[in-house]
Amino acid sequence: MSNSLVGRRSLELIGFALIALFILIVLPLALDNFRLNLVGKYLTLAFVAVGLVLCWGYTGILSLGQGVFFGLGGYCMAMYLKLEASDPVSTKIQSTPGIPDFMDWNQITAVPLFWKPFYSLPFTLIAIVAVPTIFAFIVSAAMFKRRVGGVYFAIITQALAAVMTILIVGQQGYTGGINGITDLRTLHGWDIRSDHAKLILYFLCCALLLGSMLLARFVLVSKLGRILVAVRDKEERVRFSGYDVANFKIFVFCLASAIAAVGGAMFTLQVGFMSPSFVGIVPSIEMVIFCAVGGRHSLVGAVVGALLVNWGKTVFSESFPELWLFAMGGLFIAVVLAFPRGLAGLMTDQIMPLFDRLRGGVRRPSAAPAE
């Protein structure tokens, strides 16, 4: 294809290689176990940002409820781990031994029916992806088939995040409530709290993230990816070219949600708990900010954005905890005003042409999609 497109694609591959090098080799060598585990936590949020590049950046579907899918994936994992941690021996001081502690505190005497399948690891692994995907399918099919989109879709997904939080907090006997599901210990008998296990989980998380990026890339470079751009641009034209637009939107939203859910499960494994504070409106919006800061048209940018903003959050909130939310809001405004295409956009629009000029080459036309 055109020079500009070749330039853009090879640039993406270089970016992908650099990010892989950075998280697989540089960070593990440079950071201690504690800090590396923190980076692992940031990377789980990068999954969500990768999904948002697909559905927001390319298709123009802004979801303010990705925390729901991150949370569903995380809760599925946590339910399995919690059941394993609640064997009769370690819970013998409870009035009903053998059930999760928070159930005991809420006068529940038996494991509820919908928890039971989570005794099985294979079921859990499938559920981590299947439950959020099916949920995303129901939500998106209901809306996209009726041509609800744009701001309305964003508002509804945000409401969904609120509803999910209220549900989890309100049903604390079944969900662990506001504290979430805590005190998770082993995965199929393997202690996930040791330094060694955390290191392995970190690399597993990296591998899954890089895999998700490759999957997303496969979708984006196919004809389907170009149809997604076309839908963002001129939905009517796509419809009048014989495509059932709703199906494409449903597909990309489900895919984005499935990727977010894998991140959620990795979060639970690495951090050792799951709680509604990663499900609601504020975390969902933060996830959008990661993606916006990094660049919503770039998979690599989204990962960088998630890493940078979370690292900034940790550093900043260690010194000025009360100012963090203002900084976050300011950051979002700055992105929208100053570099609407994020860091990746800065890179391709400002810095690369600068290099080209320095090398004496002709300035290449902007290859990136317009707003």
Place this chain on the structure above:
Amino acid sequence: MANNTDFLLALEGVTVSFDGFRAVNELNLYVDNQELRVIIGPNGAGKTTVLDLICGRTRLSSGSIRFKNREITGLKEHEIVRLGIGRKFQTPSIYEDLTVFENLEISIPRGRSVAGALFWQRTDEVIERVREIAEMIFLDRHLDRMAETLSHGQKQWLEIGMLLIQDPELLMLDEPVAGMSVSERARTGELLARLAKGRAVIVIEHDMKFVESIAHRITVLHQGQVLAEGNMDAIQDNPRVKEVYLGH
């Protein structure tokens, strides 16, 4: 109940009202196979609404629209397209963030399901077909350009090309020469004459000179109804048409 006809497209008793205002009122319109029909009429006559009704963008309040003797009212837009009806919008409606090649490739009427699009292969046949159409619409030297960088006239051609590649039996064009330069108009006229071969075409147009150069048969709409129908001379001599339209 509508009768079977020999017409490619038959609109009978079509009415649509928006909040009580009847934009199209008991309209009957028949289009033959391989006919080039021009619809003219003053602003607000319901021309664009008629196209919207045919392609399923607007639902009709009553009446029947039959395409190849098949009732198409109630079908979804993409289903109507798949039956063989293509539609060009008034303002150029192309994908600005894709190249000319990609714009045309997406419009090829295959691989329209999610899986079909995901595992689409850019075969030699696809490339050949895109080149063939690009040549017809004078864009064969611009295949790798981003569509947003095209001139207004080129964008109009590109959209016509995107329809041509679908090879519809009925092509509907809404003001295809609006905003074009004189030379672009002339080339578009030639293009229309060529693409009308082997298919029916409905064109909405304001520019009477252009209409004169392409039309076989003209339908004049006024207040949602057919005011007159016939060839250019008959239309120009029609006193009622002069009164509402040409007299302006």
